[in-house]
Amino acid sequence: MTDATKAVFISYAREDTATAQRIAEALRSQGVEVWFDQNELRGGEAWDAKIRRQIKECALFLPVVSANTQGRAEGYFRLEWELAEERTHLMIRGTPFILPIVIDDTTEAHALVPDRFREVQWMRLPDALPTPQLIEQVKRLVAPAPRQAALAARHVSADPPVVGRALRARPWAMGVAVVGGLLLVVAGVFFNRRNEMAARRSAPPTSENSAAAKPPLDFASAKSIAVLPFTNMSDDKEASAFFADGMHEDILTDLSNIRELRVTSRTTAEQYRGTKKTLRQIGQELGVAYVLEGSVRRAGGKVRVTAQLIDARTDEHVWANKYDRDLSDIFSIQSELAQAIAGELKLALSPQEKSLIERRQGRWTESLGSFRMAVQLDPGNLRTAFDLASLLAAGRRFDETQAQQRRIVERLPDDLDTNFELAYLSFLATGATREMEDFVVRLPAHQANSDRGIALRKRWALLHGDVAEVVRLDRIEHYPGVTGALAMAVGLATQGDVATARARLENYPVTLRSAVEREPNSHSSWAILGQMEALLGHKDDALRCARKAMELLPESRDAVQGARYRAALAFVEAWTGDKDAAIANYARLLRIPYFSSAGGLNFSTLTTVHVMKHDPRYAPLRGDPRFEALLNDPKNHAPLF
Known part of the structure; x- marks a missing residue:
């Protein structure tokens, strides 16, 4: 230095x-x-x-x-x-x-x-x-x-x-010792199976952890299984394909959380989609004793899931069941399936493992209760109030979110960001732009032309697809930093100005390439670099970087950051021409609380179908019937929990 x-x-x-x-x-x-x-x-x-x-x-x-x-x-x-x-x-x-x-x-x-x-x-x-x-x-x-x-x-x-x-480990509510469970839901609060798996993997090699180490699959093992892709039996197969795939992936994840059970990967099982091979052949090729197959049929707000467990060594049915549920109760099916299979295979589930396959509905409800208690016990803590609103928004409970945000605005009536987010909630919930347009029009000149005012106006223009306004405002106040450069480059590329878009990335790609060489475990650097490589036309490098970020921090370890890196991969896939993979990833992201960037758990980084309809990031997919079906699917407009 x-x-x-x-x-x-x-x-x-x-x-x-x-x-x-x-x-x-x-x-x-x-x-x-x-x-x-x-x-x-x-x-x-x-x-x-x-x-x-x-x-x-x-x-x-x-x-x-x-x-x-x-x-x-x-x-x-x-x-x-x-x-x-x-x-x-x-x-x-x-x-x-x-x-x-x-x-x-x-x-x-x-x-x-x-x-x-x-x-x-x-x-x-x-x-x-x-x-x-x-x-x-x-x-x-x-x-x-x-x-x-x-x-x-x-x-x-x-x-x-x-x-x-x-x-x-933020101290959300000073003196709120009775809400000890609150700290369990900060950052990774949002709903996937959480970090117990990572903790178990990184723990010292006790006898229990040694038992958790999974040797290569052996056909002779009585505690090994492959989950085949679920057959989509819905009348509207195109609109429901992502739902069946999501069911398959979630059940795989639940089963993988059982220490005694050896589970083949999703990628390996995927090659048997539509296969004519017998289950005995599949079991031999994969080295597993059991195979789970099933189907999904959606009709309106109802869903039927069937599943059967076969002993691949003898080709005999071990167990079968069907589940008729409302779409809102789909997580309970996945939990019941995982626990039923564990019972049939005589697997002893520890309390920790059982909690790992408990559904997100219960965790979200528990987390919500903890935040509400914290707000009641320490009403002066704005940080907790903000995060309660974010948690409600993450579950797409927008009526309750708006009520909570109005209470915050009452305490901060002149705060630009707080008023911006209250107006923006209407767009997130319904796609309506009137509230945001009124907010921008009502801004006093000194606020509208301040650095923060321009930044918020630019953010709104970008989120609802007014790229021309974004470019105009960027000339007044240059978007700072690496994420700002990426956002502007995406907007310019959407307009067809690829040369200017790549120039707007400045020297950041070179800097990030050096950064990941120095610090190869920096998942955020890999993710941002991957998106920039995609805009530069470097498909192979872009995919490699995005996949590296997901590998370093998967959703099973960190629900919030992991989802962002899946979103980064989906962005790369969309902008490099692999629409099938991108749409499949975005379909999965719409089934979980999805904050699109590292800008914090705030409303402007929460993604709903209305953002996806307008934000330039999704431009390569617009017009594709599968993407449009995804955006128009009623379940993607309904509350998650």
Whole structure:
């Protein structure tokens, strides 16, 4: 690291200028270079470019968090914070770059800051005065130490104590010890079978975990099974094909959660779709003792699922059953199937394994109850209130979501983002644009033309497909960072301006290629790079990158992030011409809460059929009868739970 890049950037609200000045002077007195602009109100393109360059080049970013930043819904410091967060996406996970400094009694639980700020340690300054501990911590973090030492410095405790916590263990409601179950649903709260499988796989090799290790499949094993693709018996086979495939995949996942049972992969079983081979042949080829086959028939809001378990060694029926359910109760069928098969094969299910195949309906209901209790116990906690609204929206319970969001707006009547999301909910729920159009028209000029106002107007234009407006606004306020470059490139490509779209990616593809070489386990970098490679026309590289992201963090380990990486793969498939695979993946994503980007669990990243009808990301699929059937399928408009 050169001397020029050892500088520390201090970001603050203008009301905290005196405190920021004291911090800057204390650091400079100890030989630390500080980039500190003393007039937040000074504008102009040259000044703006200077600030962006400094954030891009600084060694450490110090955001000053206070009641003053809490009280300002907009300000240039918020753009600085977003730019700093954007830069972390290009860094090796854990690289020390952001060190939030709290100068009053503001708590992390209530702090209105970007999500990445919550992943690092915070420091508190008593009486808003710089301390020796702060100076030493900053000097350690900018020192030219080996990489390992630098990463370790991130975990060094300082006195006064650090107040930050990891994102996945946020203190949603201070003092709400009775809602211990609440922390189980943060981040990975949304409904797939959760991280118990990953925990079991990564645990030390106890005798129980040793038993969990699955040797190669053996035809002689009495506890091995292949699940064949379910036959689609519906009258409208095209519209229901994805439903049958989703049933097949979910049952496979449930069975894979049973430690004693060896299950062939979906990809391997898929080759037997429509085969004329006998089940005995299939069992021999796959090395399994049992084969499960079944069918799905949909009619309106009802579904019939049949299943039969065959001993492939003798070609004898072991068990068969049929299930008639409402579509809303489909998850219970999958759970019953998995547990029935376990019983027939005399598999002893541990309580942990049984919980792994419990349905998402119960988990979602439990999570919702925990958040509601937390809001009641700590009504002043805006963070919990926001996430209750997000959880309701994720289940497509939009009437309840709007009611919750209105309560938040009552407390933050002048907050741009809060009002934006209330208006945007109508579009998510019904596709109506009137509320959002009214919101944009009613914006006062000073808000509409502020950095944040332009960003929200741009986001709305992009989400409902007004690419021309996105391009116009981008000329006024350039989309910052790697995700902004990707969003703009997609919009431009949709207009047919491929050359400009690729140029808008700037140097990010080169930077990301280097990033994944340095840090091959960075799933987010692989996912973003894959989408950029797709826009550049590099099909093989794009697919390789997107699949790598899914491999590193599958949905079985992290329901939220894993779904994003499936979405990234679907995007790559759509933009590189594999419509079949893309539509199949999007069909699966519409059956689960699906937040399309890493922008947080907020409404503007939640995807519904109305977003898919307009957002440029889905442009290559529009007009395809299968995609249109997916968007018009009533079950994809109904609440998930």
